[in-house]
Amino acid sequence: MATVAVIGLGGMGSRMAGRLLDAGHDLVVWNRTPQRAGELVARGAVAAGSPAEAARWANLVITMLSGPAALQEVVEGPQGIAAGATDSTTLAEMSTVGPPAVRRLAAMLPDGVGLLDAPVLGSVTEAESGSLRIFVGGPEELAQRWMPLFGALGSPMHVGPLGAGAAAKLVANSTLFGVLAVLGEALALADGLGLPRDIAFNVLSGTPVGAQADRRRPAIESDDFPLRFALSLAHKDADLVVAAAESANVEMPVAAAARQWVVAAQEAGLGDRDYSAVLAHITGTARAG
Ligand SMILES: NC(=O)c1ccc[n+]([C@@H]2O[C@H](COP(=O)([O-])OP(=O)(O)OC[C@H]3O[C@@H](n4cnc5c(N)ncnc54)[C@H](OP(=O)(O)O)[C@@H]3O)[C@@H](O)[C@H]2O)c1
Structure with missing residues (x-):
């Protein structure tokens, strides 16, 4: 040992x-x-x-x-x-x-x-x-x-080789923020168009973000996002993804836009909450801190 x-x-x-x-x-x-x-x-x-x-x-x-x-x-x-x-x-x-x-x-x-x-x-x-x-x-x-x-x-x-692990991790995490941003925006659109939340969740359940919609539903409905991964760390990761794309000359406008939601949620005082509280920020239902 x-x-x-x-x-x-x-x-x-x-x-x-x-x-x-x-x-x-x-x-x-x-x-x-x-x-x-x-x-x-x-x-x-x-x-x-x-x-x-x-x-x-x-x-x-x-x-x-x-x-x-x-x-x-x-x-x-x-x-x-x-x-x-x-x-x-x-x-x-x-x-x-x-x-x-x-x-x-x-x-x-x-x-x-x-x-x-x-x-x-x-x-x-x-x-x-x-x-x-x-x-x-x-x-x-x-x-x-x-x-x-x-x-x-x-x-x-x-x-x-050395560095490939860090690269792989950024590739993996680049998907996290985009998926949450898409889900949050879809829920915000449902609100805007007057669809009740339970109908919206049932609709989203059959879409490519269905698994995330089902998984995040209890937290969104209760505005209780148990802390696993702090939003401030997600902000750091979103910065790393965008910086890596820039240095590799890869265009990632979706990642940059998803990062903006994380930045805005942190500015709204959610940095110490779980990163998934960005969903409540996007839908305008987050309580502070
Ligand atoms: N949480 C997740 O779900 C998750 C998943 C995958 C990867 N990660 C990554 O794993 C890493 C750790 O995440 P975590 O959730 O364990 O974070 P965390 O609970 O916030 O812990 C951060 C650690 O870093 C230490 N630290 C911060 N600034 C320091 C400094 N200036 N000098 C020395 N130590 C310092 C903290 O020490 P103190 O106790 O003194 O503050 C603490 O031990 C991060 O890079 C994160 O992105 C996290």
């Missing part, structure tokens, strides 16, 4: 760390807000004093942080991962940060440190049950070495 460090114990990282403990690995944890490590430490994890210390102790370091800025701080700070990693360390970057952040990460790590980008699809429920989809980018041999360990977290898929 490996010694694994998990850096970033938010909604996702804490659950992934719990899975690794359950699988029998020695676990080292570090979180900016140390109190969040308490439950894992009570279950047998060791709390490191800094990301550098966590990296010194571990064979595999997993980062699960809010985004590129957090990753930069945790890696490049004076007590950061780069200060503690050696040529026997592998870093698996599992947050959603986009390909440029992965390139920067590669440049900041000491020579010889193994690096994989391995972001995940699925949310807190899938993190808890070990059923995430994991898009692994990096050298074949290094990816294969860690596949069994990733198996404790979900289904890993090697998608190409």
